[in-house]
Amino acid sequence: MSDQLHAVPDNASHAAPGSAPDATGAAADPAPYDALLLLSFGGPEGPDDVVPFLRNVTRGRGIPEARLKEVGQHYFLFDGISPINEQNRRLLDALRKDFAEHGLESLPVYWGNRNWAPYLTDALREITRDGHRRIAVLATSAYASYSGCRQYRENLAESIALLRAEGLRPPRVDKLRHYFNHPGFVEPMVEGVLKSLAELPEEVRAGAHLAFTTHSVPTAAADTSGPVDVHGEGGAYVAQHLDVAALIAAEVQRATGVADRPWELVYQSRSGAPHTPWLEPDICDHLEALHGAGAPAVVMVPIGFVSDHMEVLYDLDTEATGKAAELGLPVARSATVGADPQFAAAVRDLVLERAARERGRTVSPCALGKLGPSHDLCPVGCCPARAPKPAAAGADSPFEEESA
Numbered sequence: 001m002s003d004q005l006h007a008v009p010d011n012a013s014h015a016a017p018g019s020a021p022d023a024t025g026a027a028a029d030p031a032p033y034d035a036l037l038l039l040s041f042g043g044p045e046g047p048d049d050v051v052p053f054l055r056n057v058t059r060g061r062g063i064p065e066a067r068l069k070e071v072g073q074h075y076f077l078f079d080g081i082s083p084i085n086e087q088n089r090r091l092l093d094a095l096r097k098d099f100a101e102h103g104l105e106s107l108p109v110y111w112g113n114r115n116w117a118p119y120l121t122d123a124l125r126e127i128t129r130d131g132h133r134r135i136a137v138l139a140t141s142a143y144a145s146y147s148g149c150r151q152y153r154e155n156l157a158e159s160i161a162l163l164r165a166e167g168l169r170p171p172r173v174d175k176l177r178h179y180f181n182h183p184g185f186v187e188p189m190v191e192g193v194l195k196s197l198a199e200l201p202e203e204v205r206a207g208a209h210l211a212f213t214t215h216s217v218p219t220a221a222a223d224t225s226g227p228v229d230v231h232g233e234g235g236a237y238v239a240q241h242l243d244v245a246a247l248i249a250a251e252v253q254r255a256t257g258v259a260d261r262p263w264e265l266v267y268q269s270r271s272g273a274p275h276t277p278w279l280e281p282d283i284c285d286h287l288e289a290l291h292g293a294g295a296p297a298v299v300m301v302p303i304g305f306v307s308d309h310m311e312v313l314y315d316l317d318t319e320a321t322g323k324a325a326e327l328g329l330p331v332a333r334s335a336t337v338g339a340d341p342q343f344a345a346a347v348r349d350l351v352l353e354r355a356a357r358e359r360g361r362t363v364s365p366c367a368l369g370k371l372g373p374s375h376d377l378c379p380v381g382c383c384p385a386r387a388p389k390p391a392a393a394g395a396d397s398p399f400e401e402e403s404a
Helices: 047-059 065-071 084-101 120-128 146-165 183-199 219-223 235-256 283-292 315-327 342-359
Strands: 035-040 107-115 132-139 172-175 207-215 265-266 298-301 332-335
Touching: 035 084, 035 120, 084 107, 084 342, 107 120, 107 207, 120 146, 132 146, 132 342, 146 172, 183 235, 183 298, 183 332, 183 342, 207 235, 207 283, 219 235, 235 265, 235 283, 265 283, 265 315, 283 298, 283 315, 298 315, 315 332
Parallel strands: 035 107, 035 132, 132 172, 207 265, 207 298, 298 332
Antiparallel strands: none
């Protein structure tokens, strides 16, 4: 960890990203893993892709074609191209560069998406045919929730079943732990907030509020996020976001010398039925409330997102920024971690940390804040679905006993 984050609780782990040494000091040993899979959401890369992509995302929900075309207008504003795939390519490059520079040249990095090419099943087929037998999986979602964790595990299970039906023997998959409070995830966001504050007019800078944003989810899904022992109002999903927001706010206070800068966790990108309760307040409603209360400026901090994909590009940079302009409220939007070298180093750290533990070594996981490092193996009852499905890489996985 760099020495940037000073305002951390006493129980924070201070191990350096990428260290994760085992008892023998073999800091760059990824065994038993012989590959890393970057697992992401996917997005369209042209106008003709938009509606088919949305069909994939909403499959089984019975959403009419007309509604898909309406939702697709967000993408058509950007020539039908979501930035997420290009950002994943940049992250792949950053990971491969970091691995090569730190003795992990032998650990190849693959990429598969849930909803668009390159598809997860195709990536796992390639990994299998390349002879890999145990892989670590990095999901581009940092927090506990059904859509951010278990659904990815369900997708892995589905793909494994499909490959078995083809007569292949897929590798064992281990999903890396949630990294919301890893310093390599937090520090780039702190830097982004400080840069955004500097971009605001000087006369409003000191009084600017921080609006930490993340994807809204149904309150029922939030309440059951994380392990069973943390189920309750907001569950792990809200608790983890609040912990990260408090870390960033404290460091911004230290770096700027502005005490008691107001901040709040707010939500965006709601997509559910109006009668279903979702997490609130919405970012646009929050901007209206801040303007009414006399806030001089706001920095929107998208802590819930790994990269500047469509829900950042449209919901924040277009919709929320447009609302602020209507109100005459100065706003800035800070950057996500994207392919930041610090995040690439954090991924390396997560791989080596998990590998060392799988070999029976003792490690000190990197984690800031009050919550500490997340679990390696999702326990039974963690982030349940309304309709139970098989899920890989968890305590309830039907595949774990078949390790390589």
